[in-house]
Amino acid sequence: MKITKILSSVLTIMICGYANAESTNSQVLVAYYSLTGKTENTAKAIANASGGTLYQIQVDKAYPDNKKERRKILEQEMEQNYLPPLKPTNINPENYDIIFLGSPVWGNHISQPIKSFLSLYNLSGKKVIPFVTHSGGGRGQSFNDVASLCTGCIVDMDGWSSWGSGVGKKLTKWTQQQIQDTK
Numbered sequence: 001m002k003i004t005k006i007l008s009s010v011l012t013i014m015i016c017g018y019a020n021a022e023s024t025n026s027q028v029l030v031a032y033y034s035l036t037g038k039t040e041n042t043a044k045a046i047a048n049a050s051g052g053t054l055y056q057i058q059v060d061k062a063y064p065d066n067k068k069e070r071r072k073i074l075e076q077e078m079e080q081n082y083l084p085p086l087k088p089t090n091i092n093p094e095n096y097d098i099i100f101l102g103s104p105v106w107g108n109h110i111s112q113p114i115k116s117f118l119s120l121y122n123l124s125g126k127k128v129i130p131f132v133t134h135s136g137g138g139r140g141q142s143f144n145d146v147a148s149l150c151t152g153c154i155v156d157m158d159g160w161s162s163w164g165s166g167v168g169k170k171l172t173k174w175t176q177q178q179i180q181d182t183k
């Protein structure tokens with residue numbers, strides 16, 4: 001009886017250890033910008049499924065909470081292609097090989113903070129997998145934007161695109177497939 005108990009404990013420790021080793025992947029970064037939380041939900045699900053490090057890209061000067069006021073500022077920034085400065089971070093995206101890059105679709109394009117992100121780092125040679133959320137208009141030009149702004153990157157043009165967060169089994173399967181494809 002005692003031996004069975006000991007063996008069972010050892011087995012549990014071994015299984016947990018294996019599960020932990022499988023649940024983190026130091027090569028993978030899940031970087032995202034999200035204004036209202038939808039892309040953030042998707043990013044968290046991708047981080048869970050991939051074992052990657054979650055990194056929330058934030059603008060240095062937060063946008064106003066008032067929707068009307070905020071929309072005006074965002075439209076101005078989009079029109080002028082203004083790249084908002086980002087909050088400093090300890091994470092260096094250049095240290096990762098696979099980068100899931102998430103954004104809401106703004107005016108059929110990638111969001112301005114993601115453009116800022118891509119202008120800051122040299123991700124040449126990295127696999128960059130875009131994922132976007134939208135409100136019915138689809139991915140628009142967003143994947144093309146990533147491809148043209150990320151010089152030398154290997155951009156996966158079959159990225160993820162969903163109306164709202166779109167989390168679930170399909171997203172988990174898609175994420176795991178992306179990791180498999182890079183092996």
Ligand SMILES: Cc1cc2nc3c(=O)[nH]c(=O)nc-3n(C[C@H](O)[C@H](O)[C@H](O)COP(=O)(O)O)c2cc1C
Binds near residue numbers: 109134
């Ligand atoms: C300035 C702005 C522009 C937008 N443009 C589009 C668009 O072109 N097409 C679309 O389907 N949704 C558009 N949306 C809606 C967002 O893409 C959608 O709500 C997204 O899921 C929000 O993600 P978030 O919660 O991570 O910020 C826009 C939203 C904002 C604030």
